[in-house]
Amino acid sequence: MTHKVGEICPGCGVPFQETRPDQPGYLPPGVRESRPGEELICRSCYRLAHYGEFLPRENWSDEEYHQVLKEALSLADLALVIIDLLDFEGSWWPAIWDEIPAEMPVVFIGNKVDLLPKVAQPEEIRDWLAGQVKRTGRKIQKIILTSAKTGEGFEELEKIVAASGSTAVIGATNTGKSSLVHRLMAGTGSRRAPVVSAFPGTTLGVIPVQVRGENRTLLDTPGLIPPGRLSDYYCSQCASRFIPDKPITSLLYELKPGQSLLFGAVAALTLEEMAQGERAVLLCYAPGGVKIHRTNSRRIPEIFEHAGDWLVPPCRECSVPEYANWDRVSVEVPEGQDLAISGLGWISLRKTGARLKLELLPGTRFRTRPALIGPR
Ligand SMILES: Nc1nc2c(ncn2[C@@H]2O[C@H](COP(=O)(O)OP(=O)(O)OP(=O)(O)O)[C@@H](O)[C@H]2O)c(=O)[nH]1
Ligand SMILES: [Mg+2]
Ligand SMILES: [Zn+2]
Ligand SMILES: [Zn+2]
Known part of the structure; x- marks a missing residue:
């Protein structure tokens, strides 16, 4: 299934709807028609982005997540699997390999590298991650340490992403998937931007971001909430x-x-x-x-x-x-x-x-x- 631009809220990925004001995707009736060509986001995205008000997602099951992940991966030819370096245990579940087609190239991203103490050596951290992934037996193309905040690691990542037609960004909630998409979008001319927030469960559906003038797409996805994460x-x-x-x-x-x-x-x-x-x-x-x-x-x-x-x-x-x-x-x-x-x-x-x-x-x-x- 592909989404036509305009059908879903570019902030959270939920289809626009005009009937339930307290639910994601809501736009008052007639607004879209009266503001053609404008980049609108739904009411809950607007409130989150402007007032920091968060609507915790309801009835979100693992089943639903797997469905959405499957949808994103069916559209992709490269997967960026992203973990939070500050919370590896809370952002990594090896069973994700079962979801990704065996032949799909995978780049493993250790994000939020800017938050590690200065004494941390990038080379050692990469080796540590490689050791963790190796135990799972899945071959990956590369491990890159990134900061969606400072841009560290993006030169290398951008080259890989530019060579792929459609890239799915997947991983647990709050690892920085939407932030990463933002940074990859910078300079591409695209105005559609997923909403970023400190609340887990900000992105609720697949958000395709078209790179203007090129036949390339970035697919932002919702995150799984890994079981047993204290913060949740x-x-x-x-x-x-x-x-x-x-x-x-x-x-x-x-x-x-x-x-x-x-x-x-x-x-x-x-x-x-x-x-x-x-x-x-x-x-x-x-x-x-x-x-x-x-x-x-x-x-x-x-x-x-x-x-x-x-x-x-x-x-x-x-x-x-x-x-x-x-x-x-x-x-x-x-x-x-x-x-x-x-x-x-x-x-x-x-x-x-x-x-x-x-x-x-x-x-x-x-x-x-x-x-x-x-x-x-
Ligand atoms: N310092 C730092 N903060 C980051 C980085 N990437 C993301 N964040 C922060 O982490 C939080 C979550 O970021 P999001 O981009 O919304 O994460 P997500 O993975 O899209 O989360 P969901 O949509 O809820 O699954 C926000 O507070 C971001 O500002 C990074 O590289 N460095
Ligand atoms: Mg997100
Ligand atoms: Zn929205
Ligand atoms: Zn509290």
Whole structure:
């Protein structure tokens, strides 16, 4: 199925409709006819772009997502698979390979490279990504680190995209697919632009962007919300707290057994035991919007109860299971490895391995992994 230009909202990809004002795609009756030739976006896109008001998408099932992805890939001859370097666990699901035809060339994009700490070496990060992809057995054409914000990596990416007729940009929500399309469009003369926002689920349908004067199309797509992503359990007003707006810094903490690090009131990490020595050294990598606090583990229930405004996120409006009902697991983290929490960030163990108790909302995913940013 192809979309004729003008049938769908170029902001979110939903077909225009004139009957349900509270739903995406709404344009008041007659508006399109009275403003021919104008680039109109639907009411919910307008409110999001101009007032930051977000309408969380309803009844969006995995089934629907797969359908839309299939549609985009059926129109494409190149796939850009995009992950968020700040949240690999929350933006990557290897099963995506099952959706992409085996013969379709794939470029793997590690986006938001501008947000990595300055000490991160691009070569090492690329090798790390290559190692992760290799385990899945899928051949890819290239790995490129990009920043849709600063333009890093786009010279290389643009050459590849220019050689392809139709390029689908796919990946989890909030990885920066629409931002990437924006940057690829710059200078192509196209005025149709997908809306970008910090809320997951901004793009709702396939948005074809025609490169003016050329027979080329970019296909922006909605993102899958990967299961178990911590940030998705909190309200849409908290969404921006989980998205860094400047390079993250690694914060170093030393913990003795029984001491804890609180990530807002959304995750708690307690040192149970070290492999050696008296203290464990933890480097924490988390978005600046998440306040980190060190305390004695016994104090956690009391702190969480009164976290209120100072230990954010969450905000007061968020409704999530209370602390007593969280998941509690003991995790062995070897020296030099990361413990990554999907949708939040990661800690890296230096000097000695340790056993940590991790407390999180039920269902939140985490894993230990080789350190993304090597010890220096
Ligand atoms: N610093 C930085 N921020 C980025 C980059 N790319 C995207 N963002 C931000 O990440 C958030 C999500 O960007 P979008 O382009 O809307 O992401 P998307 O993948 O299209 O998201 P959905 O449409 O919801 O699936 C926005 O706040 C962007 O400003 C980048 O390279 N660097
Ligand atoms: Mg988008
Ligand atoms: Zn729209
Ligand atoms: Zn909230």
